[in-house]
Amino acid sequence: MIRLNNLQKLFQTRDGQVTAVDNVNLTIEKGEIFGVIGYSGAGKSTLIRMLNMLERPTSGQVEIEERDMGDLSKSELRLARQGIGMIFQHFNLLWSRTVKDNIAFPLEIAGVSKKKRNERVEELIKLVGLEGRGGSYPSQLSGGQKQRVGIARALANNPDVLLCDEATSALDPKTTDSILDLLVDINEKLGLTIVLITHEMHVIRKICHRVAVMEQGQVVEEGDVLNVFSRPREEMTKEFVKQVTEPEETEQALAHLFGEEGISRVLQLTFTGSDAKKHVITDVIRNFNVNVNILQGKISTTQNGSYGSLFIGLDGETEEMDRAIAFVKEQQVEVEVIHSD
Amino acid sequence: MIDQIFPNVNWVRLWDATLETIYMSAVSVFFTFILGIALGLVLFLTAKGNLWQNAAVNGVTAGFVNLFRSIPFIILLVLLIPFTNALIGTMLGPSAALPALIFGAAPFYARMVEIALREVDKGVIEASRSMGATQSQIIFKVLLPESMPALISGITVTAIALISYTAMAGVIGAGGLGDFAYREGFQRYNDDVTLAATIAILIVVFIVQIIGDRLTRVLDKR
Known part of the structure; x- marks a missing residue:
């Protein structure tokens, strides 16, 4: 378990003091994938670096497995760091070493014998799917392959925690997904706690169990990914949620339909968890004398269930439409009337 | 044919002079490499934001480096005579030039080392720290290997400068091709000897350059 107590980091700059991380309190359970999302400058990068003391907190504590990381001596800290893997946006591989030697690097640091190193490297190469590339140099690999080397290297000393610093931000969408799948895979296989920071809601949606939203050094919202997705409270969170639930042009695309024949009202239905599988629309059509026009819809899956939004146009007698809307609300589906004649 | 172009060249003496030049260059390149890397590491590591950040040590080292880099080599040769006498016990032969060659070139190379180390990706150093690397592991497993191509091309440039410095070493009686060209060529009006010595020194330079480039x-695996 990782516990952050009143964590704060101040930087002195020429323009005065900057509070990069402001009084953050978080608890991250063993074995979970915890995401921190925020725009650049929100302090998430500083936050993740304080977990392994690459940045020293100005005040507050970082506890990993009941141990205060700030209290460790230099050699204790080095030992503790061997139990915390880290991967980076720009991979940070040694270009002068082959894939194998890069993966062996943390083992050399830990003083593992050459024979055991080679065995472990072979295992890791298989785990991350880089068979046959062991003798290549990083410059001969694609971005996704480089990150796989980064992951293998981070896992070499069997850590309990993996820190991911914008690990997919430099990758294309397809490669991002394959790296995320790999992370979920090792989380499940090895029971590893994963803490990741990102500015992409897609990453949170796809692999995180819980999420914290950061703005100006503070955690403004925190909770299960599905809850945060379905009921975002803060403006910042809503913006991030929109990244994955609605294509940006949704509102403009729908606006020109408003008032057209057969679409007197436009509703946005939001489904979460098992609701997403209910046949609400069928029930509405069967039980009420209204016409339903499906305009747009999208379902996203998260680690704790699915989440979707559906835009429909309704037409019919005003009273009948009101009754239909009331019915939908009874189904515990969130309804927002975004247009009404 | 060759004897017609170079009627006055004593080939045995030319060969000896070439060997003296190679000896002075090789030994001084070796020590310049070691000393330059040590000085360059100190300059780099004590700089602001690095592992051993220390303004005082950085200032003193930089001052020392700048001082020795600014003294013209021919003056350095003369200035170091008492030091050389104490260290080597003689002022005769090619070894007498070594202290001046090393003290002249190491500070110059140290600056190149510092620049090479600064080019090492900060992210890689951070990654190594995140793995729990000790400072000496960071230096010997990360900083030096990652900057090796720049360190080698730097020592190649320095080696060529050293070869031309050895030509001045005759001033203190250290011999070598420069001395040979000056005394047996220039002073005796034997232009062919000067030319032969020049060609010999050029061959040495070319070989060093080719080895360095290769x-x-x-x-370089980048």
Whole structure:
């Protein structure tokens, strides 16, 4: 378990003091994938670096497995760091070493014998799917392959925690997904706690169990990914949620339909968890004398269930439409009337 | 044919002079490499934001480096005579030039080392720290290997400068091709001897350059 107590980091700059991380309190359970999302400058990068003391907190504590990381001596800290893997946006591989030697690097640091190193490297190469590339140099690999080397290297000393610093931000969408799948895979296989920071809601949606939203050094919202997705409270969170639930042009695309024949009202239905599988629309059509026009819809899956939004146009007698809307609300589906004649 | 172009050249003496030049260059390149890397590491590591950040040590080292880099080599040779006498016990032969060659070239190379180390990706150093690397592991497993191509191309440039410095070493009686060209060529009006010595020194320079370039290319996996 990782516990952050009143964590704060101040930087002195020429323009005065900057509070990069402001009084953050978080608890991250063993074995979970915890995401921190925020725009650049929100302090998430500083936050993740304080977990392994690459940045020293100005005040507050970082506890990993009941141990205060700030209290460790230099050699204790080095030992503790061997139990915390880290991967980076720009991979940070040694270009002068082959894939194998890069993966062996943390083992050399830990003083593992050459024979055991080679065995472990072979295992890791298989785990991350880089068979046959062991003798290549990083410059001969694609971005996704480089990150796989980064992951293998981070896992070499069997850590309990993996820190991911914008690990997919430099990758294309397809490669991002394959790296995320790999992370979920090792989380499940090895029971590893994963803490990741990102500015992409897609990453949170796809692999995180819980999420914290950061703005100006503070955690403004925190909770299960599905809850945060379905009921975002803060403006910042809503913006991030929109990244994955609605294509940006949704509102403009729908606006020109408003008032057209057969679409007197436009509703946005939001489904979460098992609701997403209910046949609400069928029930509405069967039980009420209204016409339903499906305009747009999208379902996203998260680690704790699915989440979707559906835009429909309704037409019919005003009273009948009101009754239909009331019915939908009874189904515990969130309804927002975004247009009404 | 060759004897017609170079009627006055004593080939045995030319060969000896070439060997003296190679000896002075090789030994001084070796020590310059070691001392330059040590000084360059100190300059780099004590700089602001690095592992051993220390303004005082950085200032003193930089001052020392700048001082020795600014003294013209021919003056350095003369200035170091008492030091050389104490260290080597003689002022005769090619070894007498070594202290001046090393003290002249190491500070110059140290600056190149510092620049090479600054080019090492900060992210890689951070990654190594995140793995729990000790400072000496960071230096010997990360900083030096990652900057090796630049260190080698830097020592190649320095080696060529050293070869031309050895030509001045005759001033203190250290011999070598420069001395040979000056005394047996210039002073005796034997232009062919000067030319032969020049060609010999050029061959040495070319060989060093080719070895340096090859090595840099082989080491550079970027």
